[in-house]
Amino acid sequence: MQVIVPFAADAPKTRLSSTFSAAERRQFAGAMVRDVVDAVAKTGHDPHVLATGPVSVDVPVTVDERSLDAAVNELLESHFDAAGDDEPIAVVMADLALATAPSLDRLFETNGDVVFAPGRGGGTNAFVTRHPDFRVDYHGTSYLDHRAIASSVGASVGVVDSFRLATDVDEPADLVEVLCHGDGRTREFLVEAGFELVTADEGRVTVTRTDRVG
Ligand SMILES: Nc1nc2c(ncn2[C@@H]2O[C@H](COP(=O)(O)OP(=O)(O)OP(=O)(O)O)[C@@H](O)[C@H]2O)c(=O)[nH]1
Ligand SMILES: C[C@H](OP(=O)(O)O)C(=O)O
Known part of the structure; x- marks a missing residue:
């Protein structure tokens, strides 16, 4: 299965500006995306970084400077156009520094047309979709918004309760x-x-x- 890892490469982790310089934020975000890519690779699935600019990782990278939603939705659409309805696809955020292969396997193996790993604070840290019409609308309470989108396209929903996948690294705490x-x-x-x-x-x-x- 293809696992998309969206990555803001240029000015990442602005909510950590009080803690790190701009150069350190880029290094820190770079360490996180590599940890996430490694964890995905250990599941045996295929990580694919979707970045706003060039990034040096040992897996395929697509550079797309558009908004997160536009970039992810285009990949979802082209995936189901090319692969048909039988092949799932996942999206795992690049700031899940605690993600491990077993925690990701739980997400990938849970039943449901769309299966979410919610983030603390209302976000959507990762999901797998087996439904060709599901699309994303990130930011704010995207977990609730994504459940509503899944419902609107007739997709059944699964949820994974995982400390590791719920912990996105956004703030000093x-x-x-x-x-x-x-x-x-x-x-x-x-x-x-x-x-x-x-x-x-x-x-x-x-x-x-x-x-x-x-
Ligand atoms: N491809 C792509 N990825 C993005 C974009 N914005 C955020 N991301 C990634 O999406 C995930 C969640 O985003 P945020 O938690 O807002 O991360 P961030 O933008 O680096 O951090 P803040 O500046 O503090 O909001 C992270 O893996 C980001 O790298 C974007 O415009 N395009
Ligand atoms: C992209 C966004 O991330 P957060 O701002 O919740 O870290 C979301 O999950 O909708």
Whole structure:
């Protein structure tokens, strides 16, 4: 199965601007997309990066500068035009730094015309569609919007409840999850950059960046 991995290559992860410089955000996003591509490849399926600009990965890349929705919907349409209704296709976001092959396999193997892995906060972190008419409308509460779109085309819906797939790395608080649960390039980037967990007597665990000498 083809697994599309959308990737904002030019100015990624703006919600992490208070934490990283623009160059670091590109490196961090690059580490995440490589971790996601590796996890998809370990499932035995075929990752295909859909990027807004050139990206150096060992899998096919399509560069499409249009909006996320326009780029993904064109691939969905051309996939079902070429492959017919029997061949599913998946979309897995490039910022799922905790994604693993077993968590993705659960998504890919769940029954339903369209199967979603919701993200925390209302987004759609990943889905597989077996229905030729399902199209995306990302941003905002896209999980609810996508359920409504699936319903409007007569598609049955499945949902995967997965901590790993629900954790998209958007904001500084999400870095805690990467340090706690990650084991790939993304976590390595944070450790190399001097990020550590901070526990306090009250409140949630946070991260801090230590000054590294030499
Ligand atoms: N191909 C493509 N991918 C996109 C685009 N916008 C976002 N993405 C990817 O879609 C996924 C979810 O997007 P966001 O969480 O908004 O990521 P982002 O745009 O890097 O982060 P913010 O700037 O903080 O919103 C990530 O994998 C992004 O790399 C786009 O216009 N085109
Ligand atoms: C693309 C968007 O990502 P989020 O803004 O939720 O991270 C979504 O899932 O609709």
